[in-house]
Amino acid sequence: MLRYIFRRLLGAIPTLFLIVTTAFFLIRIAPGGPFDAERALEPSVLANLNAYFHLDKPLYQQYFLYLWNLLQGDMGPSFFRRDFSVQELLAAGLPASITLGTLALLTAIVFGSILGCIAALRQNSWIDYTVVATATFGITVPNFVVAPLLALVFGVWLNLLPAGGWNGGAPANLVMPVIALALPQVAVIARMIRGAMIEALRSDHVRTARAYGLPTRMIVVTHSLRAAALPAVSYLGPAAAGLLTGSIVIEQIFGLPGIGREFVNAALSRDYTLVMGTVIVIAVFVLIFNLIVDILYAALDPRVRYE
């Protein structure tokens, strides 16, 4: 197993290299540059800026320079917020995004599994229909609708929770962003678990468990839920990476200092280095979570073996 993990990590290097390369050239293809503004800069100032950030060199030289610096752990200075390096900006944004994402992920797993299970066990009852309808609602209504509604109702009208702001990550400030971020995931997981549970409950080995007089709790938890969790686990890898690397919508609406917001702002202002920095962070998260999913999969299903 350790050998497998080592091989996978080794295999991640070329993948990351490919992502870095593609992202580097893609953002350069996009029209406009980091120093374009409504009022054009003095040509001499622009030339100075370009020289300072090496933008006057040929593109391939810039690319190798970037790779060289990256290998030494330097992602360069932000082009737009020039007092900060990319590392500093990421270090400032990641804690908020990761806190928010982890809480949303846990909420999604716990509530999604519980709702999915209940719906499957009471298939075609009003409980089932309610869960399915709610899940469909959760998937279809975008969070830029849910989030302001939450803020309006609980923050402004009822004045129960702060309508926005980070406040050092105070629990009260986290409640609404977490709910808004988790809601679509709860819905997806509930639907997946429900479907997989219904199938598991009909399987031959569950019939065996029933024929052997095992209590319902064992039939559901031991013999059905573990099997039913498998498809949800595969889904959760990329989903977790997505949640932890921030959501522009939630961060913008609730005014939170996460990296989701940084990423979009950086892309819009052609802040080349910051875009590259966030792309690398997201790629690393995706690769790590996919590895975790594969390890978890092998832990859950003994038929899956890596060597």
Added chain:
Amino acid sequence: MTETILDLKDITVSFDTPDGTVEAVRGVNMQVHQGETVAIVGESGSGKSQAMMAAMGLLADNGTATGSAMYRGTELIGLPLARINKIRGAKITMIFQEPMTSLDPLYTIGQQICEPLQVHGKLSRARAKARALELLELVQIPNAAERVKAYPHELSGGQRQRVMIAMALANDPDLLIADEPTTALDVTIQADILGLLADLQKRLGMSILFITHDLGIVDAFADRVYVMRHGQVVEEGPTDQIFNAPSEDYTKLLLAAEPEGEKAPVPDTAPEVLTADDVVVTFGSGGGFLGGKRREVKAVKHVSLSLHKGQTLGIVGESGSGKSTLGRAILQLLPATGRVVFSGHDISGLTPHQMRAYRRDLQMVFQDPYGSLSPRMTVGEIITEGLLVHEPGISGKERDQRAMDALRAVDLDPNVRRRFPHEFSGGQRQRIAIARAVILRPTVMVLDEPTSALDRSVQKQIIALLRDIQQELDLSYIFISHDLSVVRAMSDTVMVMKDGDVVEQGPTQTIFDNPRSDYTRHLMRAAFDLKSVLREHIELTG
């Protein structure tokens, strides 16, 4: 009279389906006495399993049972879950047909045997483990101390069924219900499992209720028989009486359902249509981009054969013997080495495109009549699809005429052309699959277990049909089956395979009457003389 353990009175089972209520069991009465082996025999859809599922409270959610099922004075029908759970798995236990899926793939067999021990016997984990080990030894799992930690997928089908038996015996049951426990197994494994059951029954004294479609097993195994059809018991009695003096027509029909007759021999002058020389098929796994050792398995090892016009070559073997792989390799459906010559043309190693010219002459019929017909095409579309490829020039009207002829050739009403596969029974579907091959007027047909998914009585008809078509169209068959009696009724020559090798090969009569190899003899006895094999087994261990 010994004590009655299970007493079913007027059991009915009905299912609510989108097409209305389906009555699967209609008023069944049955008794099982202490220490007795009772068989319920019937073809698919006779309700033989559902009657027992009803008694055990295991019907699907849309099923309803009425009537009475008394277990030692306790009414099982309608018993609350908590109370029936004290009986299920402790006093009455079950084993099922599919050893592949009846065990949970995610837990070791040890864990699964322990569960009922801990739940019913209130055994501690450590004592349950010790008992699980004992049980595995009792059902003769070799190297039990190690196998107890194995997962179901690491065991063979026969071993998995032994594990199920171990689970069934865990709490010293009064009654063991075995629902087609050996149907998915090879004949030699079947004989072993039945021998084990008979032996254990003798030692432990429980009653066995055996649900099966196979009369050979009933004759060898049961004291008393209930024959079921369309949800009702049509005849019951001691096994000898049912076999020697059946009173009902249906029972007589079942008893006579063994495939009979033999194939008319072809003249020696018949030309050779297909030869295969030194065919080898190797399957490999592993050795991907990220390393790992490549493993290779030879599924077919240096097999040669020849087939004459109008002849049938039967290929017999147990699962994993390579018989189906050989069939596919000959048709160039998977990569193989060796030389295959069809009507003078070397077709080995041709690309799929080059093979297309020969495909209409070389047709194949598969085992599963449910999976091999596209559910979204009408029967007419299914059987004429090949014509569109191989004879694109003919008119729609002519195609329709050919479809009608093909359906008549397989004894189906030509008017079924516009209907869909799901409207047909298994036997009818297999006729459609045969029609699809026959419509192209092929020279050689490879038939891969074409009758294995069918009831005996239907099987008999399909075999007669295949022989008729062969005579009429002067076809050559390669007939692949694990079922010796079917092969005997179909073949001119027989080839016995084991682990990719040909064990023995020769004229049908010779192979069946004077088998030379021990393996073939073993196979024959397990298939045709189960009774004496079981008797021997009990004498050996008792």
